[in-house]
Amino acid sequence: MKNIFFILCVIFSSSLFGQIVIDRVISKVDLSPQYELYDGSLVSLMGYTKLIGGAIDLPAPTLYYNEGDSVNLKLWNLSQNAPHTIHLHGLDVDQQNDGVPSLSWQVHHNETKTYEFIAPHPGTYIYHCHVVTPIHLQGGMYGMLIVLPADSSKTTWTGGYTYDKDYSWMTSELDTNWHSDTLFNHEHDTTAAIMTMEIPIYEPQYFLVNGKSEQQLNDTTISISSKTNEVIYLRLANIGYHGNKFSFPSSLNAKIISSDGRPLPMVEISDSLLITPGERYGVLLEGNSALIDSIQIDYFNLNSGVVLNSQNINITIQNAIGIEELSINKFKLYPNPVKDNLTIIFNDRETIVDATIFSAEGKIIKSIKGLQDKANHKINLQDVPRGTYFIQFKNQSGSKIESHKIIKH
Numbered sequence: 460m461k462n463i464f465f466i467l468c469v470i471f472s473s474s475l476f477g478q479i480v481i482d483r484v485i486s487k488v489d490l491s492p493q494y495e496l497y498d499g500s501l502v503s504l505m506g507y508t509k510l511i512g513g514a515i516d517l518p519a520p521t522l523y524y525n526e527g528d529s530v531n532l533k534l535w536n537l538s539q540n541a542p543h544t545i546h547l548h549g550l551d552v553d554q555q556n557d558g559v560p561s562l563s564w565q566v567h568h569n570e571t572k573t574y575e576f577i578a579p580h581p582g583t584y585i586y587h588c589h590v591v592t593p594i595h596l597q598g599g600m601y602g603m604l605i606v607l608p609a610d611s612s613k614t615t616w617t618g619g620y621t622y623d624k625d626y627s628w629m630t631s632e633l634d635t636n637w638h639s640d641t642l643f644n645h646e647h648d649t650t651a652a653i654m655t656m657e658i659p660i661y662e663p664q665y666f667l668v669n670g671k672s673e674q675q676l677n678d679t680t681i682s683i684s685s686k687t688n689e690v691i692y693l694r695l696a697n698i699g700y701h702g703n704k705f706s707f708p709s710s711l712n713a714k715i716i717s718s719d720g721r722p723l724p725m726v727e728i729s730d731s732l733l734i735t736p737g738e739r740y741g742v743l744l745e746g747n748s749a750l751i752d753s754i755q756i757d758y759f760n761l762n763s764g765v766v767l768n769s770q771n772i773n774i775t776i777q778n779a780i781g782i783e784e785l786s787i788n789k790f791k792l793y794p795n796p797v798k799d800n801l802t803i804i805f806n807d808r809e810t811i812v813d814a815t816i817f818s819a820e821g822k823i824i825k826s827i828k829g830l831q832d833k834a835n836h837k838i839n840l841q842d843v844p845r846g847t848y849f850i851q852f853k854n855q856s857g858s859k860i861e862s863h864k865i866i867k868h
């Protein structure tokens with residue numbers, strides 16, 4: 460009888476509290492600049508990774524849990540000097556496990572400590588270091604934490620909206636002057652009442668989505684590719700020090716459904732959305748007709764409101780008949796998929812354009828300047844390895860006209 464009672468308890472508790480999940484992240488500091496920015500320059504990071512020998516990820520690896528999971532999240536600090544923590548931004552966890560050093564503990568060099576919590580409501584959260592937060596966070600110690608419904612279904616939350624595809628975009632900025640050895644290698648005692656450290660004025664040169672910018676945003680994990688009438692679920696999180704204004708093409712009928720890990724009481728239908736640092740939003744998009752456009756993100760100074768930079772993420776919605784059939788394209792490419800020569804035809808009377816071919820990782824493969832609306836242009840892709848690429852057309856003033864996906868066979 461006792462045994463049956465015990466078994467029933469185990470079954471009941473596992474169905475109520477979900478799985479026990481053991482997870483680990485490692486904190487590190489680059490000894491030399493290794494993280495490549497869109498213009499090819501390298502910068503050092505202070506951040507998290509999952510692999511001992513792996514490079515630091517920017518953002519940190521996204522942590523996925525299911526609602527009700529009992530999570531044991533270990534932090535192994537392999538970096539020298541400053542200790543680190545994991546603050547679980549927006550999650551309902553107890554103070555001991557919330558990674559704020561003055562209220563709990565911190566993890567010193569070569570120590571491992573474990574955060575224990577039950578994954579709360581399905582939604583989008585952030586984790587970041589809470590030791591000398593402005594510096595460690597700018598250094599790269601941030602990532603997304605996503606709680607899925609208990610059954611892992613493509614549903615925003617239990618009983619919520621179903622979706623076909625989801626994309627997670629974490630916005631931030633990067634000021635290379637904050638990525639110096641002097642700032643990263645500081646010794647730090649969080650119990651000290653006074654700590655002085657000279658910090659440069661924050662003037663970021665790079666404005667990021669998932670650690671990338673400009674042509675790197677053609678990465679297939681970031682740019683949206685979908686079919687008509689598919690529902691796209693966008694998880695947005697701003698971990699920069701500036702505000703973001705998202706502008707969605709109006710034909711996508713953007714619906715703002717959740718904020719900071721909770722459903723909004725009223726769904727808001729809006730083509731624009733402001734996100735301040737630390738906030739998260741859930742947005743549903745659905746295109747009823749074919750589209751090649753972009754979602755614009757303006758990064759603005761919270762004090763002055765001045766827009767400092769804008770990034771665009773391509774969105775392609777295809778009919779079942781495929782991308783070549785879209786009549787709104789200004790350029791036609793054939794054959795696509797291509798084996799040898801890619802021919803470009805001007806559908807519209809853009810006079811002179813520059814074309815750049817990028818790999819899915821954002822590396823420039825070929826750059827052709829001054830294409831003219833007269834003859835057919837052939838680009839030889841024989842020497843390009845098989846894979847997915849993007850061709851981007853810009854006019855002579857440097858404004859982007861449109862981008863196409865190319866499949867190389």
Ligand SMILES: [Cu+2]
Pocket residue numbers: 541542543544588589590595600
């Ligand atoms: Cu830290």
